[in-house]
Amino acid sequence: MERKHKPATIPVSPQMAQPTVDLSDNVLTARLPSGDSVTVYLYGATVTSWKTSNGSEHLFLSQAAVLDGSKPIRGGIPLVFPVFGPPPKSHATGQLPQHGFARNSYWEFLGKSSSESLGRKADDSVKLDFGLSSSMLDEAVRNKWPYEFGLVYSVTLEKGRLECQMNVQNKGDQPFDFQCLFHAYLAVKDISKTAVKGLQSSPYVDKVRSAQTFTESSPELTFSSETDRVYTPPASKDNTLVPLVVTEDGADSFVVTRDGLPDVTVWNGWEDKIKAMGDFEPKDGWKRYLCIEPGSVSSWTKLEAGDAWEGTCAFESKL
Numbered sequence: 564m565e566r567k568h569k570p571a572t573i574p575v576s577p578q579m580a581q582p583t584v585d586l587s588d589n590v591l592t593a594r595l596p597s598g599d600s601v602t603v604y605l606y607g608a609t610v611t612s613w614k615t616s617n618g619s620e621h622l623f624l625s626q627a628a629v630l631d632g633s634k635p636i637r638g639g640i641p642l643v644f645p646v647f648g649p650p651p652k653s654h655a656t657g658q659l660p661q662h663g664f665a666r667n668s669y670w671e672f673l674g675k676s677s678s679e680s681l682g683r684k685a686d687d688s689v690k691l692d693f694g695l696s697s698s699m700l701d702e703a704v705r706n707k708w709p710y711e712f713g714l715v716y717s718v719t720l721e722k723g724r725l726e727c728q729m730n731v732q733n734k735g736d737q738p739f740d741f742q743c744l745f746h747a748y749l750a751v752k753d754i755s756k757t758a759v760k761g762l763q764s765s766p767y768v769d770k771v772r773s774a775q776t777f778t779e780s781s782p783e784l785t786f787s788s789e790t791d792r793v794y795t796p797p798a799s800k801d802n803t804l805v806p807l808v809v810t811e812d813g814a815d816s817f818v819v820t821r822d823g824l825p826d827v828t829v830w831n832g833w834e835d836k837i838k839a840m841g842d843f844e845p846k847d848g849w850k851r852y853l854c855i856e857p858g859s860v861s862s863w864t865k866l867e868a869g870d871a872w873e874g875t876c877a878f879e880s881k882l
């Protein structure tokens with residue numbers, strides 16, 4: 564029988580383009596409808612590529628980077644945990660390799676959330692979660708640092724922006740000390756025309772000058788020789804951390820923001836150091852990268868049994 568009052572047809576909204584996520588051979592690639600993309604190797608949960616919609620690559624990756632899981636990846640964003648630099652011999656991390664084990668362990672992909680589930684209207688971002696826990700480590704590494712921990716690393720890709728967040732959980736019954744850092748190799752066109760704003764008045768430890776402490780006097784840090792400094796910029800009055808701005812040829816190219824990460828290492832190995840690195844190619848590639856490494860490394864963070872810690876940084880492309 565013909566119904567008099569047919570229910571109105573529910574309008575079907577045009578299908579919203581979705582971010583795509585592909586995981587094959589331990590390499591994950593996510594792409595937004597805008598064209599922005601990110602590539603993450605499960606080895607080290609290392610981001611090796613971050614491109615914005617105009618096709619520009621914003622991370623430097625050495626052409627000789629070892630990608631088979633036998634050595635930390637040279638370039639992209641290696642993760643530093645639980646120790647930054649060479650571990651002090653008398654510390655609990657003393658037997659670990661430089662920069663710890665996070666960058667040379669296989670992580671698991673925990674899954675993705677799209678912007679819809681993150682509460683945004685348009686489907687314009689994707690969050691990728693990676694996990695590493697004590698039970699996943701090689702026995703030899705576990706023996707060197709025998710703590711029960713869980714790490715959740717979240718990489719969120721948005722149009723023109725990449726956010727990196729680390730959550731550290733103490734799952735054991737002993738407290739442990741750790742340091743954590745995002746070792747980002749930003750791609751620049753010419754290091755001699757690159758500057759960093761936002762560090763004036765910041766104390767820093769200069770590893771090139773016998774690890775002495777100085778105070779940054781310049782409003783713009785420029786580069787003309789090997790640079791290896793750990794800055795601890797004072798927080799602003801409202802307790803927020805001041806963003807750093809990377810400029811190239813006078814124009815802003817990146818804005819780096821931080822939350823819970825008081826330190827920033829600024830590193831360029833310059834010609835001679837880079838020449839001596841077997842996994843760094845091309846040899847003049849030192850001219851085209853600048854490491855800006857937000858972290859918590861100037862002291863140890865003590866995490867009590869059952870406690871958790873979080874640190875976040877974001878890189879925004881202005882190009």
Ligand SMILES: O=P(O)(O)OC[C@H]1O[C@@H](O)[C@H](O)[C@@H](O)[C@@H]1O
Pocket residue numbers: 661662746770791792828830856
């Ligand atoms: O060669 P690695 O272990 O990746 O370290 C690279 C650089 O990493 C930086 O974070 C350090 O401050 C430098 O001292 C170091 O040379």
